[in-house]
Amino acid sequence: MRETGRMGTLEGQDVELDVTSIAHGGISVARLDGRVVFVTDAIPGEKVVARITDDRKKSFWRADTVSVLEASRYRQEHVWVAASIDRDPAVRAGGAEFGHIALAHQRTLKEQVLRDALERMAHITPEVTVEALPGDDEVSGTGWRTRIRLHVDDSGRPGPFAARSHTVVAVDDLPLATAAVEEVAPLDQRFPGEETIDVLSPSEGGARLIIGKQARTVVTEKVGDREFRLDDAGFWQVHHGAAATLTAAVQDLIDPERFDPRAANLDLYGGVGLLAAAVGDRFGQATRITSVESDSRATDHAAENLQEWIGASAVTGRVERWIRELTSSATATERARLAGATIVLDPPRSGAGKEVVEAIAGLDPAQVVYVACDPVALARDVALFADLGYGLEALRAFDLFPNTHHLETVVRLSR
Structure with a gap:
């Protein structure tokens, strides 16, 4: 296998990797000619084909899985089609990087x-x-997000960022969001000139949008019988x-x-x-x-x-x-x-x-x-x-x- 600095770069090339362990940040670990490779969308124990995305460092490289040769028994169909390995890594939606792993095994890795x-x-x-x-567990770890931020592309269409990038990805659904958030999320609308659209569904008052830097309002969140007031754009557990x-x-x-x-x-x-x-x-x-x-x-x-x-x-x-x-x-x-x-x-x-x-x-x-x-x-x-x-x-x-x-x-x- 060629190495950077002697025979040129491997960036953009596909290589076979044996995935050995999990690392912090939702990425797995493999080795290529003795060098550590951090690879996304893989599971320890798998053999995958991965595309090298960064080979500039001497100590490690980075890669994205593009196909699976030997699948882990914990691999499942991704809970979000927009984030699955069937899509090119450049337009693979971010925010669900463990969605291809059975939920119980996700917790084992954590x-x-x-x-x-x-x-x-x-x-x-x-x-x-x-x-x-x-x-x-009953809903495969979906439907839990009461808040989600969408980014707006040059055409005005909102969507999530692609994984590990600032490329806005067009999606048709948001499976990690609660039903109330997904229902009002304006995925098919256009917001030219805006940068972000926040969608939230507090405990009271119904789901709502925050478009760009519009004036904030106060919402109420309930924990048991206790109420907490906060700004709609303020921090609250998701x-x-x-x-x-x-x-x-x-x-x-x-x-x-x-x-x-x-x-x-x-x-x-x-x-x-x-x-x-x-x-x-x-x-x-x-x-x-x-x-x-x-x-x-x-x-x-x-x-x-x-x-x-x-x-x-x-x-x-x-x-x-x-x-x-x-x-x-x-x-x-x-x-x-x-x-x-x-x-x-x-x-x-x-x-x-x-x-x-x-x-x-x-x-x-x-x-x-x-x-x-x-x-x-x-x-x-x-x-x-x-x-x-x-x-x-x-x-x-x-x-x-x-x-x-x-x-x-x-x-x-x-x-």
Whole structure:
């Protein structure tokens, strides 16, 4: 086999690959003449024909599966025709990269990715089970997205991006979306001059469109009997059952023996107050908790959503700066209240990072409950916490994004 730099490039050529394992990001791993190849739309154990898309790096190449020579027993007909390998990779819809894999095996692969990340980065091997949400198995992991973003091409037609590109793909259906979202999605309409169309179906008020940068409106989401108000374009969990699942998981993972309702409990990256409310509902109206969020509109909504708790407050600030200022200015009394605190955090995909982890550990809280949407970022931060004396005590993982590689993990850390 020719190698880049000696006999020219292989980019654009088809090669046979034996797929050996799964990697973070929804891609599988193969080798070609000893070089690692990250290949899409494959399953470990398969032999595939893949097209080399990038051979510029010495350490690894990238490729897209174009046909399967020896299929895994876990391969199924893709849940979304627009994303199947029957289409050219350049116009293969993104956002359902595990749709060709049986749902139970998708979870097995996600467990492997999470376990491998924790072993490699945090040097621990916890028991990992990715839990399904009720009803998902019965519909093959479809019909769960209450929010979806469509992009608009030069002709004005909306659609998803192709996988790993900014090419807009024309599609006729959106099988991962709820029925309400799919019904109003304007896939056959034209929006010249616009860039995005957001389609959402909140708990109340019916499905709606947000065209471009139109004026925002306020919507209501329900979690059990509790209502949360937020901007229609604001952040909310996408799976129709995710908010309730994470509420219950955070409540479950907080150790009640370590929880002090009078301590200076914190909800970092708090959004509109979902997890702060979870803590308040678990431990009563006297619970003190401060929710910190950089989006001022979300903070305004959090203040309203948390108003029934006397000790609850919502502040606007970048968590990195806010917690740094807290650690430098806290009085002895405030530090004593922080030392007994429970800190909940739900950072963005990039994770909390070294500065925030060090600041949290420096406050000496009783326990930390960390909600993560990226297993590698979580593993890195768990390792940082461990170096500062906070070990992983409990873990739960959830398949909040069926037919994609994403998962959500909730862990408890304590000294």
